[in-house]
Amino acid sequence: MRTFGKWLGRTLLALLILAAALWVWKREEITRVLAVNALFAADKIVHNFSHMDSMFLSTPVEKGDGPVSELVIGQSLTLPATYETWVKARSVTGIVVLKDGLLRHEAYYLGTGPDDLRISWSVAKSFLAALMGVMIENGTIASLEDPVTQYAPELRGSAYDGATIEDVLQMESGVAFNEDYLDFWSDINKMGRVLALGQSMDSFATNLSQRAAKPGSAWQYVSIDTHVLSMVIRGATGRPIAPLLSEHIIAPMGFEHTPYYVTDGHETAFVLGGLNISTRDYARFGQMIAQNGLWNGTQVVPAAWIAESTRPSAKTVKGNTQYGYQWWMPADAGQGEFFARGVYGQYIYINQPLGVVIALNSADKKFREAGVSLTNTAMFRAIAEAAQ
Known part of the structure; x- marks a missing residue:
């Protein structure tokens, strides 16, 4: 029992040290994630x-x-x-x-x-x-x-391959995207965590691979479509x-x-x-x-x-x-x-x-x-x- 107690104490100490090291290393990212979680709190x-x-x-x-x-x-x-x-x-x-x-x-x-x-x-x-x-x-x-890929070639092979700029402007890209703010695992909330962690929005967009419809065939409000428009503009201007x-x-x-x-x-x-x-x-x-x-x-x-x-x-x-x-x-x-x-x-x-x-x-x-x-x-x- 004494041996187990020593082992448990050392394990807890090691976890505390690891947590402290992680906090020092990723303090800004962790702070932003916590901010996202409290962003819509009634008192804040x-x-x-x-x-x-x-x-x-x-x-x-x-x-x-x-x-x-x-x-x-x-x-x-x-x-x-x-x-x-x-x-x-x-x-x-x-x-x-x-x-x-x-x-x-x-x-x-x-x-x-x-x-x-x-x-x-x-x-x-x-x-x-x-x-x-x-x-x-x-x-x-x-x-x-x-096509959006003409100006943002990194979108080739993604769910945006084949969509025109107009398709995306009208929210008719056909990309499958869950916009439910109340669902922790929705695409829109995953995107929020990408932002908070300082990761790449471009990579998030290019990694979308599923379609809900053929581009230009149906309307679905997809916020990431607007980011793709920015990829087009940045690709066209280099700015x-x-x-x-x-x-x-x-x-x-x-x-x-x-x-x-x-x-x-x-x-x-x-x-x-x-x-x-x-x-x-x-x-x-x-x-x-x-x-x-x-x-x-x-x-x-x-x-x-x-x-x-x-x-x-x-x-x-x-x-x-x-x-x-x-x-x-x-x-x-x-x-x-x-x-x-x-x-x-x-x-x-x-x-x-x-x-x-x-x-x-x-x-x-x-x-x-x-x-x-x-x-x-x-x-x-x-x-x-x-x-x-």
Whole structure:
């Protein structure tokens, strides 16, 4: 018994030493994994969504040296009667409403403010779509009909082999991918751990081998598709996404704050959800899109590209929310009504006929509950009508 006790004591000591050595060796990676596990905790989510760079690797998206494009204050907005109830129910942290480019309403909640750089989640996809439009316009990428492997040859032999750029833009790549955030072993959560551990997002994409459908034959929302679009752009230009987005989109617009991307361990931007921007600057981007790509006399994004991106072209189920090139449209949308959307209640809602842009940041843990998306759309429409 005494011998066993000595053996057990030595074993425990060895395990403690091994754990300590592992902590020293992999402290940053372990810290990021722990951060991922606590990212959406009820008592931390609001703070975390404004401080992603304290938990993950990141890179700036330089805003340039030009003057800030000031938001001119317009007439105060009379908000819908249910607005305050909606704000509390949806855990809204920041909202900016523009009407014809004038600032009609701005408010911050839950301890946040105008200087907070809030995580975009999938709103980032619409920023990358704008950059893709510039790449097509300037001839860096020849055609949307080109296979993604033409610009990202490392995807040959993967589930993306045979998909065109347009297939991927419309979320019709056909790649089998589980997007269930509540399933620990889903592909989207595996991808999150790849990011936290500082591993390669490119490798994660190239290692996907299973298909759910033939490319271009069916719509399925697959977030990793957006990363593949970044592989195409990087392959075509030989440059990272952050400086490209800065040069072609952010710097020409006169943002107030310098955005940043969360990155993997290879300094590759997490383009499908890792862009962090202030609520005002989200609104500025939305206003540029609402103006068909024109900003202060400069055509930032081609007007024809915006028109094509924001029409319902993907093979979504009739009666459901519609999709274009990394932009969403309500099921009953009229022409010129569309939005960027991210999990936990991030939106840039645009109604071109009414001249309204709404940028919304939230920490809504109930965002997937039935009816929430429709409630949000209804509130955006009510605010847009009230702004007239």
